[in-house]
Amino acid sequence: MKNLVYTFLILLIGISASAQEKIYTEVKIKEASTIYILGGIASVLTNEDLEFAKKHNIKFHDFGCLAPINMEKYEKLNAQVFDQLNKEFGSNWQKEIRKGILGYEKWKKN
The missing domain is CATH 1.20.5 (Single alpha-helices involved in coiled-coils or other helix-helix interfaces)
Structure with missing residues (x-):
């Protein structure tokens, strides 16, 4: 038993x-598959952002006016998405994404 x-x-x-x-x-x-962005009182997502998200099968998460405490974590998560986009679409997607996305410029330099 x-x-x-x-x-x-x-x-x-x-x-x-x-x-x-x-x-x-x-x-x-x-x-x-989520790109994190810093917003403000009003959403900063544009129609171009939404078209980009649909075309590249990703989502945007807008933190609004409350920035996360662990900003580096979300920059790293965004960098992983950027790497994935490079694997799937080459570098063409970089011409379409808004340059002010959290961690994009730091990722681009590396």
């Missing part, structure tokens, strides 16, 4: 870990 209980617990733990990995992966995919 003990062996049956242990087997059941191990199976349950394995299923739980698998579900958590799926959720973690989904969050990473969402982060990898």
